[in-house]
Amino acid sequence: MTRMMQAATVEHFGKPLVLREWAVPTPGPGQILVKTEACGVCHTDLHAASGDWPVKPSLPFIPGHEGIGLVVEVGAGVTAVKQGERVGVPWLFSACGHCEHCLAAWEPVCAEAEFGGYTRNGGFAEYILADPDYVAHIPVGLAARDAAPIICAGITTYKGIKETGARPGEWIAISGAGGLGHLAIQYAKAMGLQVCAVDIDDGKLDHATRLGADVVVNARTSNDPAAEVKAATGGGAHGVLITAPSLPAFKQGVAMTRKRGTCVLVGLPPGEFPVPLFGVVADCITIRGSFVGSRHDMAEALAFAAAGKVRADIELQPLSAINDVFGRLQRGEVPARVVIDFAPA
Numbered sequence: 001m002t003r004m005m006q007a008a009t010v011e012h013f014g015k016p017l018v019l020r021e022w023a024v025p026t027p028g029p030g031q032i033l034v035k036t037e038a039c040g041v042c043h044t045d046l047h048a049a050s051g052d053w054p055v056k057p058s059l060p061f062i063p064g065h066e067g068i069g070l071v072v073e074v075g076a077g078v079t080a081v082k083q084g085e086r087v088g089v090p091w092l093f094s095a096c097g098h099c100e101h102c103l104a105a106w107e108p109v110c111a112e113a114e115f116g117g118y119t120r121n122g123g124f125a126e127y128i129l130a131d132p133d134y135v136a137h138i139p140v141g142l143a144a145r146d147a148a149p150i151i152c153a154g155i156t157t158y159k160g161i162k163e164t165g166a167r168p169g170e171w172i173a174i175s176g177a178g179g180l181g182h183l184a185i186q187y188a189k190a191m192g193l194q195v196c197a198v199d200i201d202d203g204k205l206d207h208a209t210r211l212g213a214d215v216v217v218n219a220r221t222s223n224d225p226a227a228e229v230k231a232a233t234g235g236g237a238h239g240v241l242i243t244a245p246s247l248p249a250f251k252q253g254v255a256m257t258r259k260r261g262t263c264v265l266v267g268l269p270p271g272e273f274p275v276p277l278f279g280v281v282a283d284c285i286t287i288r289g290s291f292v293g294s295r296h297d298m299a300e301a302l303a304f305a306a307a308g309k310v311r312a313d314i315e316l317q318p319l320s321a322i323n324d325v326f327g328r329l330q331r332g333e334v335p336a337r338v339v340i341d342f343a344p345a
Contacts, residue, residue: 007125013051025129027075037144039123040066041338065091065116067123068144080132088136088151105294139306149312149337157184158301159293160266164239168192173237176244177204190309226255245269262286316341
């Protein structure tokens with residue numbers, strides 16, 4: 001008899017998710033089945049459900065790439081995890097493992113990479129099928145609800161900060177102080193950096209100050225946000241991390257970058273990036289994309305959280321509230337991170 005589970009699915013791009021019964025997947029050889037305890041909600045889930053990006057998921061599909069749960073079944077040949085272990089099923093669902101990128105620990109850019117909640121069904125469901133070689137191993141003592149945002153927002157910002165090349169004592173500007181940015185601020189401080197947080201919401205900037213930001217700039221009320229950042233940092237930030245899914249934020253981010261500095265892009269707004277070429281060339285600025293992170297980056301990002309140095313601010317909601325959560329996220333009304341709680345009522 002086929003077992004059924006509750007899932008929130010995308011049936012049509014741009015339409016509300018549908019709460020429906022879905023068959024519980026059966027793990028085949030080299031696969032595992034995870035019983036979901038919690039799953040974070042990411043702005044990328046909105047893009048997936050709207051079909052915003054050039055390569056679209058196949059309909060219908062289950063979004064969610066911050067799923068945390070317990071391994072309840074293992075397929076033949078699985079040795080990387082054991083039944084009862086707590087794991088995360090992240091954005092990087094799997095990769096080929098043998099191409100030049102995989103061998104250099106750049107699995108997310110593997111041509112054969114699969115992505116959770118996008119090309120493979122994700123965590124907005126009671127069970128998730130997963131590849132045991134690519135799951136996140138959740139440290140003992142880190143609760144599922146606290147781990148959920150770390151396996152996407154956490155690793156994305158942590159890797160992005162590393163990609164700026166900013167060294168302890170130097171300045172990093174973090175554009176966007178919401179779901180990703182509030183974690184980026186904590187990682188940056190734990191890594192010994194001076195932090196300038198930029199946002200258009202005073203509430204988020206107040207929160208950034210409480211998290212340790214040394215300087216905050218409101219890009220909406222400032223006459224020239226980039227000039228204000230340059231003045232505060234003595235010539236511009238050595239590294240800039242743009243987490244805001246906003247094209248104006250991308251343009252401002254490059255203008256905030258110090259000469260010979262690096263501006264790293266992790267936000268993914270639709271549209272083309274407006275690059276001010278003269279300034280980039282004349283000031284020798286590096287613009288770099290950063291796409292989540294490797295399995296090694298994941299372990300490091302989780303270690304910060306397990307040590308209590310980074311903690312996501314979360315709001316728990318049931319799966320039944322997913323469309324309301326999506327609406328609030330679209331309107332910018334989610335201050336940090338929503339986590340779908342699968343614990344019994």
